[in-house]
Amino acid sequence: MSNRPAHLTSPVSHHDHADGPADAPVTLVEYGDFECSHCGQAYPIVKELQERLRGRLRFVFRNFPLTHSHPHALVAAEAAEAAGAQQKFWEMHDTLFENQRRLDDRHLVSYAARVGLDASRFAADMESHAHLERVEQQFNGGVDAGVHGTPTFFINGVRHDASWDLETMLDVLRSHVKK
Numbered sequence: 523m524s525n526r527p528a529h530l531t532s533p534v535s536h537h538d539h540a541d542g543p544a545d546a547p548v549t550l551v552e553y554g555d556f557e558c559s560h561c562g563q564a565y566p567i568v569k570e571l572q573e574r575l576r577g578r579l580r581f582v583f584r585n586f587p588l589t590h591s592h593p594h595a596l597v598a599a600e601a602a603e604a605a606g607a608q609q610k611f612w613e614m615h616d617t618l619f620e621n622q623r624r625l626d627d628r629h630l631v632s633y634a635a636r637v638g639l640d641a642s643r644f645a646a647d648m649e650s651h652a653h654l655e656r657v658e659q660q661f662n663g664g665v666d667a668g669v670h671g672t673p674t675f676f677i678n679g680v681r682h683d684a685s686w687d688l689e690t691m692l693d694v695l696r697s698h699v700k701k
Contacts, residue, residue, distance in 0.1 A: 528681040532663035534582050539611045541572065542580035548698040551582040551676040553664040556599060556618040557592035557625055558672045565619040567688050571695060578699045583615060584660040586672050594625035596657065601630045603653030604644050605637060613637040 534540065534549055552568065554561040572581055585602065587595035598618050605614030617633045618625065627648075634644040647653060664674065668681060675682040675691075678698055684690055 528668035528676075530663075530676050530679045531666040532660075533679070534580075538582045538584065539606055539615070540580050540582045541612055543577060544580060546578055546580040548575070548578065548695050549580045549582060549678055550695065551584060551679075553584050553586035553660075553667075553669045553672060553674045553676075555586055555588045555592055555595045555672040556602065557595040557622060558588060559622070560671075561673045562619055562622045564673045564686055567686065567691065570688055571691055574692060575695055575699065579695060584664060585657045586661055586664045586669055586674070587657065588672060596654075597627065597630065597648075598625045599657045600648060600651065600653050601634070601644075603656050604647040605634065605639055607647065607653065608639050608643065610637045610639055614639075 530551060534551060538551075540549075550568070550571070552561075552564070554564070568581060572579060585599035587599045589596050602611060602614045602618060605611050614633060614637050617637055621629065621633065630648070631641070631645070635641060667676070673686065675686055677694060682691075682694065684694070
């Protein structure tokens with residue numbers, strides 16, 4: 523087994539949901555699961571990192587639903603992608619993490635209304651699984667990059683295997699900003 527750090531096998535592109543400037547000195551990619559309690563704990567940390575490094579950090583979220591342990595993870599990922607198709611990915615992303623314990627179909631419909639989605643388009647997308655292939659592509663890209671659990675973070679394309687607590691992440695990200 524190699525000691526080399528794992529790298530993203532799917533580079534960040536215009537297909538990703540990215541928040542922050544494309545030319546930011548540091549890009550943080552999270553492979554996450556909306557039903558994962560650890561991802562829920564990471565959510566406010568990532569928000570704080572974005573606030574503290576505003577203008578110098580681009581954050582990318584990729585779906586990695588762990589369906590064997592989280593029964594609503596896949597449908598939540600599809601809901602986020604359906605919202606993304608209506609330019610409301612980040613609003614749905616935040617709503618899902620802030621309501622992690624309520625990700626059943628009924629609640630997803632109410633969240634769609636809350637973030638201002640076209641209800642009939644959202645319902646049609648969910649019924650037809652219009653965004654399932656995109657979720658599966660993100661998941662498979664994570665598997666190819668060595669993702670086994672969530673959250674898994676990559677900083678400028680290299681997997682971050684150290685702690686993801688606020689101070690550790692802030693130190694590591696700031697070191698990349700200075701390069």
